[in-house]
Amino acid sequence: MPDAVMTKTNAAQGAGSAMLEVRDLHGFYGESHVLHGVSLDVRQGEVVTLLGRNGAGKTSTMRAIMGIMGKRTGSIRFQGQQLIGMAQHKIPRLGIGYVPEERGIFSSLSVDENLTLPPVVKPGGMTVPQIYELFPNLQGRGSTQGTRLSGGEQQMLAIGRILRTGANLILLDEPTEGLAPVIIEQIGVAVRALKARGFTIVLVEQNFRFAATIADRHYVMEEGHVVDMIPNDQLAQNMDKLHTYLGV
Numbered sequence: 001m002p003d004a005v006m007t008k009t010n011a012a013q014g015a016g017s018a019m020l021e022v023r024d025l026h027g028f029y030g031e032s033h034v035l036h037g038v039s040l041d042v043r044q045g046e047v048v049t050l051l052g053r054n055g056a057g058k059t060s061t062m063r064a065i066m067g068i069m070g071k072r073t074g075s076i077r078f079q080g081q082q083l084i085g086m087a088q089h090k091i092p093r094l095g096i097g098y099v100p101e102e103r104g105i106f107s108s109l110s111v112d113e114n115l116t117l118p119p120v121v122k123p124g125g126m127t128v129p130q131i132y133e134l135f136p137n138l139q140g141r142g143s144t145q146g147t148r149l150s151g152g153e154q155q156m157l158a159i160g161r162i163l164r165t166g167a168n169l170i171l172l173d174e175p176t177e178g179l180a181p182v183i184i185e186q187i188g189v190a191v192r193a194l195k196a197r198g199f200t201i202v203l204v205e206q207n208f209r210f211a212a213t214i215a216d217r218h219y220v221m222e223e224g225h226v227v228d229m230i231p232n233d234q235l236a237q238n239m240d241k242l243h244t245y246l247g248v
């Protein structure tokens, strides 16, 4: 099944043009084999989602890309460089930013301190004023402590601080989880603005109504591999299939 999916994908975008190219990726937590041959491509400037039920392997795919996993086999190429076998600390320095589901905000630090903590890895990152412009909710909150932020504000801060580093591929794990509709809408506005600025984004999302408003393509994962790829403009005619995949 993944082979058929990749053939379709390559035909759609031309082989070799991907910024991120994942092939037959297997991943393990200790003895537990959780990724079973993930293959996907992300082109420069795209917003791509990973959809799938709980436990499908979406987070593990992001962790495998970042090297935060015991053992990985297969191939993960970012701008031509092979990430399998690369030391974990080198991967962010290539320009890949990861915003994990748990956000990782330092509660004892202020908004400004959180924003400026991750090291700049490449030129071209956004400035702190530009980040405040992108997330107006954070504007004027620079000296507020991390714990005093709402869930939505913490999510904005978690995304914002990655943008300063110069990373040009951003991996976002369930940025809308548990947030109110009005905040989800604001995150959507920000993701669209980032796409317009040229960022490339991979987004894990349970809420595909939200995903449909921002993504170019959707990869569907089941049991540790990609089972389908649906271009956003073909979402409507694939809704029944998607409901079956996601069990909703």
Ligand SMILES: Nc1ncnc2c1ncn2[C@@H]1O[C@H](COP(=O)(O)OP(=O)(O)OP(=O)(O)O)[C@@H](O)[C@H]1O
Pocket: 029, 032, 034, 052, 053, 054, 055, 056, 057, 058, 059, 060, 061
């Ligand atoms: N630290 C871990 N140790 C062992 N197994 C794990 C670990 N983290 C996840 N798993 C297992 O790996 C599989 C994939 O989990 P993963 O978290 O990648 O799924 P997911 O698609 O992100 O799910 P969710 O929608 O619940 O976030 C699951 O079977 C899960 O139980």
Ligand SMILES: [Mg+2]
Pocket: 058, 059, 060, 101
């Ligand atoms: Mg997950």
